[in-house]
Amino acid sequence: MKDGVAFRRASERRPRRTAAALTRARQRSALRRQRGVALILVLGALTILTVMLTESQDESAADFASALTTRDQLIAEYAAKSGVNLARLLIATEPTIRKAMAPVLMLLMQGAPPQIPVWDHANRVLGAFNDSTGKAAFASLSGMDTRNGKNLGFDGAGFELDIIDEDSKININAPAHAQAIAKRNLGSQLAGLMAGPQYDALFQQRDADNQFSDRLAICGAIIDFIDPDQDADQSFCDPANPTAQTTGTEDGFYQQLPRPYERKNAALDSFDELHRIRGMSENFWSTFLEPDPEDPTKRVVTVWGQGKVNVNTANPQTILALICSNANPQTTLVCHDQVEAMKFLSAFGMVRMFTKGAPMFGTPDVFISALQGKTMLGTMFAAIGLQPIQIVNTGPLKEQISTESKVFSIYATGRVQSGSRETLTKLHAVVDFRAAPPPGMPPSALQAANLMQAQATMQNAAATPSTAGSAGTGAPNAVQMAIQSVMKPSPGGTIIYFRVD
Numbered sequence: 001m002k003d004g005v006a007f008r009r010a011s012e013r014r015p016r017r018t019a020a021a022l023t024r025a026r027q028r029s030a031l032r033r034q035r036g037v038a039l040i041l042v043l044g045a046l047t048i049l050t051v052m053l054t055e056s057q058d059e060s061a062a063d064f065a066s067a068l069t070t071r072d073q074l075i076a077e078y079a080a081k082s083g084v085n086l087a088r089l090l091i092a093t094e095p096t097i098r099k100a101m102a103p104v105l106m107l108l109m110q111g112a113p114p115q116i117p118v119w120d121h122a123n124r125v126l127g128a129f130n131d132s133t134g135k136a137a138f139a140s141l142s143g144m145d146t147r148n149g150k151n152l153g154f155d156g157a158g159f160e161l162d163i164i165d166e167d168s169k170i171n172i173n174a175p176a177h178a179q180a181i182a183k184r185n186l187g188s189q190l191a192g193l194m195a196g197p198q199y200d201a202l203f204q205q206r207d208a209d210n211q212f213s214d215r216l217a218i219c220g221a222i223i224d225f226i227d228p229d230q231d232a233d234q235s236f237c238d239p240a241n242p243t244a245q246t247t248g249t250e251d252g253f254y255q256q257l258p259r260p261y262e263r264k265n266a267a268l269d270s271f272d273e274l275h276r277i278r279g280m281s282e283n284f285w286s287t288f289l290e291p292d293p294e295d296p297t298k299r300v301v302t303v304w305g306q307g308k309v310n311v312n313t314a315n316p317q318t319i320l321a322l323i324c325s326n327a328n329p330q331t332t333l334v335c336h337d338q339v340e341a342m343k344f345l346s347a348f349g350m351v352r353m354f355t356k357g358a359p360m361f362g363t364p365d366v367f368i369s370a371l372q373g374k375t376m377l378g379t380m381f382a383a384i385g386l387q388p389i390q391i392v393n394t395g396p397l398k399e400q401i402s403t404e405s406k407v408f409s410i411y412a413t414g415r416v417q418s419g420s421r422e423t424l425t426k427l428h429a430v431v432d433f434r435a436a437p438p439p440g441m442p443p444s445a446l447q448a449a450n451l452m453q454a455q456a457t458m459q460n461a462a463a464t465p466s467t468a469g470s471a472g473t474g475a476p477n478a479v480q481m482a483i484q485s486v487m488k489p490s491p492g493g494t495i496i497y498f499r500v501d
Contacts, residue, residue: 072416072423075157077500080414080427083159086126087119087410088431088492091163092439094118114312114359115404119163131158160413164296166430167405168313170321171305172274175227176267180236182307183223185400187236189309190219192325193288193300193317198338207281218279221253225263225277253278268303270497296411304409304430304497308402311367312359316348323371326397327389334389347384364398406434408493430497439491 094116102113118125127138128146131154139145146152170189174182194203194215207213213221219237254261261276274280274289291298300318309322324335333340351360360377361367370377373388382388391397409430416423 068418069423072418072421073425076414076416076423076425077427078414079154079157079159079416080412080425082129082154083126083161083412083414084410084427084429085492086129087122087161087163087408087412089439090118090122090125091408091431091433092436092491092493095438112362114362115310116359117165117313119165119408122161122163126161129153131156134158156418157414157416159415162296162411164299164409164411165310165313165405166302166305166407166409167308167310167402168315169299169302169305169318170309171303171307172222172301173226173267173303173305174307175223177307178228181399183227183236185396187219187223187238188325188396189321189400190222191215191237192323192335193321194219195324195335196338196341197336198341199287202283202287205281205283207279207284211278213279218284221278226265226267228265230265270499271299271303273303274301296409304407304432306402306406306432306434308400310403310405311361311364311401312403313405316345316352319348320344322397322400323389326391326393326400328392332389333387340387344386347381347386350384351380359403361403363403364401367401367403368394368397407432407496426501428497428499428501429495431493432496433493435489436491436493437489 097118098113098116101116121141123130123134124137124141127134127136127141128144128149129152130138132147135145135147135153139147170186170193172186174186203214203218204212207218216237220232223236224232254263264273264276268274271290275285280289289299289301291300298315300315300321309318311319311322314322320334320341324332327335334344335341361370366375366377368391369375370381371389371391372378373382378388407430409428412427412429414425414427
C-alpha cells in the first residue's frame, strides 16, 4: 500500500512532456537512426568522380599517344619518300659515273664499259642525307664528315634503302605482248628453272587447288593466264620437243573453283597476283618465286622487268635457268645432275664475291664466250671447276639477256625514334628508267615552244571570258599540250608501282 502511494506521488511530481518536446524527441531519434548516410553519399560521389577522372585521363593519354604515333608515321613516311627520291637520283647519275670510269672499266674487260651497280651501295652513298648513322657510314666511305653540314639529313628520323634490280629476274609478264617469241623465251626460262630432278617430288603433290600439276601444266597456266589470246599452248614450255602442238582453247578451270573468276589475259600489276594462277602452292611459291619474303634479292621472277635478264646482276639460280633453257639438257650436266648444279651455283657465287659485285660481262657475247670456256672469265670459271657449256644456238640466248638494267624496285623504310618507341613506315616503288633522259638535259626547242604556246592560249582564254565559244575551241589543245609538258619523261624515271605498308 505504501509502495503504490509512493509511486503515484512520484508520477504526480514528474513533469509532463509537451507535444513540441515529443516531436523533438522523435526527430532526435530519427537522426540517430540516419547517422552515417552523409558519409556514404560523400564516398560514393568521390568514387564516381575518381572513375570519371581516370577515364578522362586514359582517353586523353590514348588520344595523345595516337597523335604522336600519327605524327611519327607521317615523318617516317616522308623520310622513306625522301629515300626513294634520292635513290632515283643516284640511279639517274649512273651513266655519268660510268662515263667517268670508262677508261678503267675498258682495261678490265672487253667491249663497252658495263653498267655500274651503284644501287648496291645506296645506303652509304646517300648517308650524307640520312640520320647520324647514315652520316657515319658516308664518312667511312668518303672520308668527309657531314655532321656539321647545314640542311643535310634528318633530326630524329632516317631511312634505309634496298634497291632491287628487276631486270635481273625472269619477267613473268612477257606473254602480255602477244608475241610468240616472248612466250617461247618465258616458256624455256621457266622450263630451265624447274628442270632439276631435285624438284620431282614437288610436282607429285597436290597444289593449292587440290590438283596434280606437273611442270608443263604450271608453265602453260602461267602463260595462258597472262597472254591476251584464248588459246592454251604448252608447246612453249617444252623446248626440247619441236613437235609439240597447241592443246586447243583454254579450259574453264578457274570457272569450276568454289569462287570462280576469269583469267586476266593481260599483264599482272603486282607480284601478289601470281597467287591466282593454277598450281601456286606454298611449296612452289617458296621454291621458285619467293624463297625469302624478307629478302627480295632472292626473288627469281618479276612482273616489272623490261623482258631481258641482266646477267651482270642476276643471281646464280636465274643464270642457271637461262643456261638450261638454251643448252641441251641431256649433254649439259648442270641441268640434270644435282651435284653439278650445286657446284655451278657455288662457283658462280664465289666469282661474284671475288669481284665484289663489279660487272663481269660487257656484252652478251662476252657472257656466252665465258660459258664456253673462252676469254679470261672462261679461264677463271674453268679454274674453279666449271666445265664449259656448249650453247648450240646462241641467237635465242642473246635475245633473252642484257648487260644493263632499266627497271628497279626501291624498298625504303622510314624510321622515327621517339624515346623508347620506334615507328617504321615501308614504301615499295618500282621505277622505270627506259625513257628517262640524262640528268640536266634541257627540254627540246619543240617542247619549250609547245609549253609557251599552251600557257599563252590558256592565259588568253582566262582573260576573255565573254568569248567562251572561241576560247573553248582552242582550250582543249592548250590543255593537252600542258598535260604533255607535265608528263614528259623525267630523269628520275617513271614510277609504275607504289605501295605503302
